Amino acid sequence: MSAQLVVRKSEDRGYANHGWLDTHHTFSFASYYDYDFQGFGSLKVINEDIVQPATGFGAHPHREFEIFSYIISGELQHKDSMGNVEILKAGDVQFTSAGTGITHSEYNIHPTLPVHFLQIWVKPDNSKLKPRYQTMNFSKSSKTNNLIHIISPVEDHDNSTIGINTDFHMYASLLEPGHKVIHTVQGTKKSRKVYIHLASTGGELSINETTILKQGDGVFVTEVKQGDEIVFESVGDKIAEFVVFDLA
Template sequence: MQFKFRANEDRGGADHGWLKTFHTFSFANYYDPFYEKFGCLRVINEDRVLPLNGFPKHSHKEFEIFSYIISGELTHKDSLGNIEKLKKGNIQMTSGGTGISHSEFNENLKEQVHFLQIWSLPFKNELKPKYFTRNFENFEKENKLLHIVAPIGYEGVEEIRECKGLTPIHSPLHFFASLLSPNKSVIHKLLSSINGKLTKKIYIHLVQTSGYNTKSASKDGKGPLIQISGGSELTKLGEGDGVFITSGKVGEEIKIENIGNGVGEVVLFEMDDE
């Protein structure tokens, strides 16, 4: 495996007043030729939206788009007639396919909503637009690495709008999350691929749960500090930091350990190598 650390302050993003956002990849007015995508991942935005604000109705095509709620409430409405008020633990998956319009709005009068918006490139184009929703409780993530999203065709994935279990995605992408306490660790074993790929890409990110901060919080000793190790590689993540991992092989293991103070919300993306 090979690790590439990226500090929080090196992400793109902006403070628009009603929206405070970080961009892992080139997006809107932020462009970095070295961070346009990673595997099938095209967008990871860490967004905070003030009360009674949001993204008005807009259209998407040929992307798999899902929102992972960290705190607050987010109301989703789309052209398929779906209306959903999402809270922490909820995840919604919009399969854009040939075209879908949706809006995302914080209808809460007092609290901001903090969420990750993730876009992934699909297996193939011209798919029929679809919408899925799932719920995962906090206790399921406490000191465990919970499997939340998996490709259609993977064992246990059902193409049903709402049910228990994994969230379907039309991409070679798996998404995991953990609420990791100090001095606790989890192990991630790289999964077999439904497409027979033997090498994987992984991205691991520590969410900024303590609040919006454009500087690094990696070494201040006040919050979680996540140590990532795999093969001969090792790095440490403070809030907002991430690590890109390449040349991972099916069956290899990555250890994720909280050596800091306070609970860390860790998300992990695993995808087939291109």
């Protein structure tokens, strides 16, 4: 395998602190713009958000994106125009296919604790899809020293994953110090891309025994194809919580 790895350092991401919201942007978003970072294939947004107690994102519209939240800690209340109301907690992944258009709000109703989560947007293959909502929980025990498959293309996913309307896979892990997991690159096309994000919760992650990520870092992996393996090892003194995006 001749994988090419390019690190996106945490401190190089876009950043804003609005008081109620502390946010980092891997790609151009809102007032942050960087010509060189406007997405990676169909992956268009990775925001790492910390929302303070009793605050949040008021009702706002979306369309033509697959939008999902990966809850790291705390609680996030979701409400949308499809009638869904839910309080999301650590381990939950809340997925919305915005399609022809939805309105939703994301609010931290907890009186004292912040909520920490990843907000991710992916561009679907087709427009004018019917809006859809789904939540699944991926427990701490299932992710510990394991790489759990969370999202997969609708045409070949089963009840263990959330279906997305493009050739895209997401995985997550809680890797204890000294432990390793291996990701086998998915898909059927010759050329694939992989993006890895290490959450800002502590921990350090080695990739293929060379590249080291510290909290908040990410890495672009190119020049890989179906069947190639990427090896992850937790090399710090804390659990490394990370997500993997494998896409066409």
